[in-house]
Amino acid sequence: MAPLIYSALIISLGLGTTMTFASTHWYLAWMGIEINTLAIIPLMAQNHIPRAIEATTKYFFVQATASATLLFAGISNAFLTGQWDITYTPYTLTSTLITLALAMKIGLAPLHSWMPEVMQGLNLLTGLILSTWQKLAPLYLIYQIQPNNPNIFIALGLMSIIVGGWGGFNQVQLRKILAYSSIAHLGWMILILSFSPPLALLTIIIYILMTFSLFSSFMLTRTTHINSLSTTWAKIPILTISTPLILLSLGGLPPLAGFMPKWMILQELTKQSLCPLATMAALSSLFSLYFYLRLSYAMTLTMPPNNPAGTLPWRLNPQHNTLPLALTTTSTICLLPMTPAIMSLMPF
């Protein structure tokens, strides 16, 4: 893609999300989300291959449907309440419609079916943008609306955690696994959003750090299938150590940083006397942990069934910058002891 066009699209992505962050009017918020969608469409379809076109088509249909529903819900809310303020959604019907539209936008269960297929058709960089940046604006709006009844958030959250874990069981394609991982993590965020929004913010920050490091690792080794993970030791041996740690951090195992949001969420749910919910969430995340462990096993504890002497590649210096990977990997692995400091910074 021409650099000028590429820059324009990336800037549009930033513009869309920033516009949504800065808005209090439904139209402006909706416009920001639309700009985001329209800016990422050419990025998805830049490779003229059928799978990318399929992913772009599916993404566009889903996002357009969600945007239309969101606009309709916003206008209905304005009609009923007499004002366009995002934070004022007293009617259950409009707040539910808005929640469902935004859930479809970010791929929460049961509106998640598009996510693995779309991720599968994208290259890893665009998949990273889809998993991280594209979630920010809708999550911000979900945070703003704060429905009176948190049951819908609990239902969406728990369903997403279960579906995200269960769906990843059956996958060998790494991008689909990352899609289901994204669904599961979004479930945790939504689950706690109505009880403690700063914890949801913490979850998303930690999730972005972990996902960025994992995507960067896969980009560096150019792996998109679980089979090709077993050749990582020959390409970049250090990644054979760091990537399993990133995966286990995603799974929420202590003493890695991924444990922090899960621990805090379970603690908060317990304080809210929702022990059965906390138990179900914790047990459901074991599904996700299973396939993260499977990826770690494939990467670290297996050798490909070929003659290693004949297939060792040249260990050249990486062409692209590995500093972001180094920083995010360090954060993903080592951030847990900073929990008290982070908690004190959180506006509880």
Place this chain on the structure above:
Amino acid sequence: MSLPNISRVSASGLLRSSCDLRWLLRSVAPLAAPRRALTHMGYRRPGQPREDRPPWWRVKFDLAKGLKGMKRHFKLLKEEFFAPFVGPMGKPIIEHMLEQNQVLWEFRGPHSLQEWTISCDREIGGKSEIYLKVGRNNESCLLYGTLCSDPPKDGETRYSGYCTMRSKQPLASFDRKKYHDWSSFNTLHLRVRGDGRPWMINIVPETYYTHQKDDMYSYFLYTRGGPYWQDVKIPFSKFFLAHRGRIQDDQHPVWLDKINSIGFTLGDKADGPFQLEIDFIGVCKDYAHTEDFAYEKYKRNPEV
């Protein structure tokens, strides 16, 4: 084989029928081979009478068959539900990682022919014939017939002369589409015994969302005429993209994660009988083959 009587349709009938959705149905002469399912809009030969019966009249309602079908579908659904407990797609992960060869179709009896469908230009009024049967000792399948390049005399078809065998779309429970996932492999491995004719192997991926339903990736299969079997290994990087038989400028390698079907086509314009015996069709991972794509990718704005 005789053609059905062509009935003249009056002008008012034509006008009526043009507004009628029944033009979607087509009537074809019965073939010796199993017909293809009407997944796409079919071709109706000029002059052939239109199908008068609406689709719901053509369904044969049978309670016993329906119950049997429901039982089969629920059994498939149950298998799909419990398969992830074993591993992805019902296989343990270690098998996914270690497998270097996978036999997809092995012709060892009449049941193995159920997954294939055959077709020739007889559907458009040509004179070719194609048949598929189990080979000797149930050890292979034999695709045979006669190729005839004479175009049908209908005033609009100019070229003719093809025979093809194609695998059916794999279906999950309740007839949902399933796809072949060959992304762990990079080579197609066939064991065939031909008669010296050149065949074309066509791989058709999922094309619903791309609106390019006639896209297929093709490569040649040159057979030897001898009595000895031929092991053919074709890397997937060699397959080129064609749309309705026309090779495209904008080439890219075939994505192997969603393959609908694979087929063999004969269209070498050499009239006469043909035979192709197939032992098995499989995929394998050749670690020595590191080529991504054999052809130059078309760049619209090349960097200078």
